[in-house]
Amino acid sequence: MYGLVNRALQEFICTHHGEKNWQAIKAMAGVEVEFFVRMESYPDDITYRLVGAACKSLNIEPATLLREFGRHWVLFTGQEGYGSLLDGAGSSLQEILTNLDDLHVRVGLMYPALKPPSFSCSDVCEDGLTLHYFSGRPGLAPMVMGLIEGLAERFGKTLTIRQSCDRNAGDDHDSFDIRIA
Ligand code: HEM
Incomplete structure (x- = not known):
């Protein structure tokens, strides 16, 4: 999906759970992209891995997140x-x-x-x-x-x-x- 979506996810997690948690989630997801470019298209897998890691790390059900x-x-x-x-x-x-x-x-x-x-x-x-x-x-x-x-x-x-x-x-x-x- 476009970087716009991953940036929105980043902003969402940083706002509600802090920058430190976001960095930990990115590391857990094995995502090495430092900065998501809004107009660049990334494999869907990156978004799914970030959501999966966020749910595990924050102990939230995927449907809720x-x-x-x-x-x-x-x-x-x-x-x-x-x-x-x-x-x-x-x-x-x-x-x-x-x-x-x-x-x-x-x-x-x-x-x-x-x-x-x-x-x-x-x-x-x-x-x-x-x-x-x-x-x-x-x-x-x-x-x-x-x-x-x-x-x-x-x-x-x-x-x-x-x-x-x-x-x-x-x-x-x-x-x-x-x-x-
Ligand atoms: C102006 C506002 C919006 C923008 C700029 C926008 C843009 C996007 C972008 C960039 C994606 C990623 C798809 C890709 O990269 O291939 C996306 C996906 C999606 N959008 Fe929108 N969108 C907007 C509003 C909405 C609204 C109001 C809905 C309401 C239902 C919606 C439903 C979705 C869904 C469900 C996806 C996930 C992809 C999928 O289901 O296959 N979007 N949108």
């Missing part, structure tokens, strides 16, 4: 100069969730080697929708739940999320039933 990281990602991209991309993708939670593929197409103009996930929505109504998530990468459904929560925070909304399809349980994709309060 990924969910918190998803929330952080919305804050991070909002502050790192991508706020206008988020704003342009929709003026309500439903609208932005419907436009996630377009959003990543725009991101791909800046990051040409991007391998984005794909999303679609069904059962869209005033107080909710079902979000379908497709990716070649395994295990990131909890991060999507955090991303949805981060977006909801951005719109000042509270919601409940229930995972309704689960690739880990043999479904062909992940999906989430979202109810907005």
Whole structure:
């Protein structure tokens, strides 16, 4: 994944657990990159190893860490100069969730080697929708739940999320039933 993601992970861990822990996590993961370049593409394996080492070292379940990281990602991209991309993708939670593929197409103009996930929505109504998530990468459904929560925070909304399809349980994709309060 692009360095932008690894930098967000670094910032997330440093903010919540300190620079010393980040250095220990990097060493445990066997990652020798000193400085992640935002626009450079790194093997996915690096990101997965960092997440795995962080969970071990901080004694956090992967699903918990990924969910918190998803929330952080919305804050991070909002502050790192991508706020206008988020704003342009929709003026309500439903609208932005419907436009996630377009959003990543725009991101791909800046990051040409991007391998984005794909999303679609069904059962869209005033107080909710079902979000379908497709990716070649395994295990990131909890991060999507955090991303949805981060977006909801951005719109000042509270919601409940229930995972309704689960690739880990043999479904062909992940999906989430979202109810907005
Ligand atoms: C302006 C804000 C955003 C930017 C700049 C951005 C950019 C990126 C980048 C660079 C990657 C790594 C992919 C790669 O390097 O091949 C990525 C992955 C991902 N993005 Fe976004 N993104 C944004 C917003 C969102 C939002 C709002 C969601 C909400 C669901 C989302 C969902 C994901 C997921 C789940 C992945 C993990 C990769 C996968 O599932 O295959 N992104 N994004």
